[in-house]
Amino acid sequence: MGESAKPQPTLELVAARAGVSRATVSRVVNGSTKVSAEVNEQVNKAIAELKYVPNRAARSLANGRTNSIALVIPENAAKFFSDPYFATVIQGAAMYLADTEFTLTLLIATEADPAKTGRYLRGGNVDGALILSHHSDDRSYVELAGSLPMVFGGRPMSNESGELHVVDVDNVAAATTATRTILESGRSRVATIAGPQNMGAGQDRLQGWREALEPVGLATDLIEYGDFTPPGGEAAMISLLERGVDIDGIFIASAQMAFGALKILHERGIRVPEDISITTVDNDSYAQSASPPLTTIEQPAERQGAMMAQLLVTLIAGGQVPERTIINTVLIKRGSH
Amino acid sequence: MGESAKPQPTLELVAARAGVSRATVSRVVNGSTKVSAEVNEQVNKAIAELKYVPNRAARSLANGRTNSIALVIPENAAKFFSDPYFATVIQGAAMYLADTEFTLTLLIATEADPAKTGRYLRGGNVDGALILSHHSDDRSYVELAGSLPMVFGGRPMSNESGELHVVDVDNVAAATTATRTILESGRSRVATIAGPQNMGAGQDRLQGWREALEPVGLATDLIEYGDFTPPGGEAAMISLLERGVDIDGIFIASAQMAFGALKILHERGIRVPEDISITTVDNDSYAQSASPPLTTIEQPAERQGAMMAQLLVTLIAGGQVPERTIINTVLIKRGSH
DNA sequence: CTGAAAGCGCTTACAG
DNA sequence: CTGAAAGCGCTTACAG
Structure with a gap:
């Protein structure tokens, strides 16, 4: 008793x-x-x-809300997690939600059982979802958008439906700005190391580079591709050099790739910015610690994550949010251009 | 109808x-x-x-289990999230749990309301917790260990109770090995850039450096401290150089710091490894992309995360697990020593 | 091997 | 402003 x-x-x-x-x-x-x-x-x-x-479970059962939000991450997460940009987006979302009644549930979209995530999301386990997938095979999530409040980080590749909410930076404009910065220092043979073309950011930054060069009559034939990582940047840089063309500027689609490219340039005694002017995207420790420090486009990743969370919370509460929310980027001039 | x-x-x-x-x-x-x-x-x-x-909530209410596990992260997360090591630990845990019935809930231990996390953990919202906090103020979690299955990543600073389960690498041994590698190349004036002394890893690696030098009669007076980030490494390197001592080797407690230190060395025309031999810890993209690539101790972070998750699941199921689980590290020889 | 029934801890119309 | 009561969708002894 x-x-x-x-x-x-x-x-x-x-x-x-x-x-x-x-x-x-x-x-x-x-x-x-x-x-x-x-x-x-x-x-x-x-x-x-x-x-x-x-008791969360009891409350949830009684009122039909879970107070939990899913954060969906592609399985290809090795690359993903160690990318400071994504890590920071996650952090921004998590910190925002820490001040709300919502809890963040990490969902790895596993390739072994691709339907599992969808089942979980559809199964009424969460009130909404934040999707950070960026690959071409994100269709299944896009389709889910009809039945569950969702916010995408970065534009998904398969956007037929239109009824999507995405928070993104204007990657096209960012790339154009970065490329123009190279042109301003008087360069005329400008290459690019582009990102993966199965991601929106990869496509858009390549597009932005083109949009800076074409209007002023410069060639857009010097393109190599990388996977946003340092080794990817190294390989692309080597290929670029092997072309035997006189290059005096390169817009590189991510700081991590720029970092790799820089390493190759150093090894070959090619000076930056004297011989080649470089600009990139991401103001992370790669951009800051490189020699020379990189002139780059800063994406406010933490703010993007917080914004995603905020919009999702609004959506869950039945509010209206714009289909596309653009986070402003800022050009940070340093020594590489 | x-x-x-x-x-x-x-x-x-x-x-x-x-x-x-x-x-x-x-x-x-x-x-x-x-x-x-x-x-x-x-x-x-x-x-x-x-x-x-x-329905998770109904099931949970009926059987008293939540099927969810908390991942507790210190608020000071900017540094945290962008550290590839921690990011990879999280990934390892998340991927392991993806194959189980458990779900991972991200908990930011916010400084604004320090008790909030404790309340959540104690409130029966989760079946167990993974703690990645590493600071000296982790006492509150240590105390919780009595009432909730918990596994710590890295040894907590305030370990009075003894009834803890931690998964860790042997940082002392790792540092000793890395420092000996410097000695093997014939160096005799060996400094260290140590990590924060309010973290177990910071303390232990400094200790390991000492244990390599003292037995062979070398001085252990050349110590500078950093916060595990590249800028921290830069500052420490500058301080070290300002001492005006002839240094021919440095054990640096993290690759990110080594990366920053290398930048200073490059700027001053000091050659690595010719003038100064360097070894470090972490086989991340900083270690791999540096020039020269860094000789380093690899910590299998993904495996550590998976192991933490596995042990926690065992604990939740009522099983026994050892108090201390050591993940083996491996020395990776590259060009910096 | 299968079912009837109680119970998990809340929320929420509905009355008052 | 406050309470009695039904109900949320499961699980689990207890019988059979």
């Missing part, structure tokens, strides 16, 4: 201690305004004394 | 369709062995046809 130690105190216990009904305790817990100040105080006192914490 | 569209099919619907009771459907869903093959098949057919997915 004595009180046992471990089990969490329940609403019922709080109610008994405060001398009110469970309904009233529930109202206090949920911040209902229709509770008298006096009762409100009693109940809060009991809650504090008992260290009562509401 | 017509069937409406959206609402998830319930257990009840499946039962009706399969012509059995809800209890039986529940048994099938949970893989009970005491169901006849025939009934089992009928039920599974109904489940497939209805695309039934069990």
Whole structure:
């Protein structure tokens, strides 16, 4: 008959201690305004004394909300997680949600069972989802957008439906700006190391480079591709050099690739920016620590993540959000151009 | 009376369709062995046809388990998330759990409300927790270990209780090995750039450096500290050089710091490894892309994360796990020593 | 091997 | 402003 130690105190216990009904305790817990100040105080006192914490499962079952949000990440996560840009987006979303009632559930979209994630999302386990997939095979998520509030980070490749909400930077404009910065220092033979063409960011940055060169009558034939990583940048740089063309500028689609490219350039005694002017995207530690430090386009990744979370919360609450939200980028001039 | 569209099919619907009771459907869903093959098949057919997915909240409320695991991360997450090592640990844990019934909930231990995380963990919202905090103020989590299955990544600073489960690399041995590698190339004036001394890894690697030098009668006075980031490494390198001592080797406690130090060395025309031999810890893209590529100790971060998850799952299931699990490191020889 | 029934801890119309 | 009661969708002894 004595009180046992471990089990969490329940609403019922709080109610008994405060001398009110469970309904009233529930109202206090949920911040209902229709509770008298006096009762409100009693109940809060009991809650504090008992260290009562509401049971999520019960609450969820009763009101049909889960208070949890999925963060979907492509399995190809080795690359993904170690990319400071994505890591920072996640951080921004997580920190924003830490101040809300929502909890973030990490979902790895595994290739072994591709339907698993969809099942989970559709299974009523979350109130909404943040999608960071960027590959061409993101169709399944795009289709889910009809039945579950979702916000995409970066534009998905397969956007037929239109009824999507995405938070993105204007990658085309960013690349154009970065490329023009090279032109301003008087260069005229400008190459690019582009990102993967099965990602929106990869496509758009290549496009932006073109849009800077074409209007001024410069050639757009010097293109190599990398996977956004340092080794990818190294390989692309080598290929570029092997062409035997006189290059005096390169727009490189990510700082990590620029970093790899720089290494090759150093090894061959090619000077930056004297011989080749370089600009890139991402203001991460690669851009900052490179020699010379890289002139780059900063993407406010943390803000992007927070924005994604904020929009999703709005969506879940039944609010309206724009289909496309653009996060402004800023050009950071350093020594590489 | 017509069937409406959206609402998830319930257990009840499946039962009706399969012509059995809800209890039986529940048994099938949970893989009970005491169901006849025939009934089992009928039920599974109904489940497939209805695309039934069990409601987590209801299940959780009924059986007292949440099937979710918290991943606790210190708020000081800017540094944290962009550290490839931690990112990879998280990835390892997430991928391991993706194949289980458990879901990973990201918890940022916010400084604004330090008790919030504790409340969440104690509130019965999760079945267990993975703690990646490494600072001296991790006491609150250590204390929680009594009431909730927990596994620590890296040894916590305040380990009074003893009843802890930690997965760690042997940082002392790693540092000793790395430092000895410098000695083997005939160096005798060996400095270190150590990590933060409020983290276990920072302390232990400094200790390992000492243990390599003292037995052979070398001085252990050349110590500078950094925060594990490239800028931290730069600053420490500058301080080291300002001492005006002839240094011919440096053990640097992280690749990111080594990376920063290398930048300073390049600028001053000091050659690596000719003038100064360098070894470090972490086989990430910093170590791989540096010039020269860094001789380093690889910590299998993904495996560490997976191991943490695995041990926690065992603990939750009521199993026994060792208090300390050591992940082996491996020395990777490259051009910097 | 299978079913009826109680119960998990909340929320929420509905009355008053 | 407050309470009694039904209900959220499962699981699990308990019988049979």
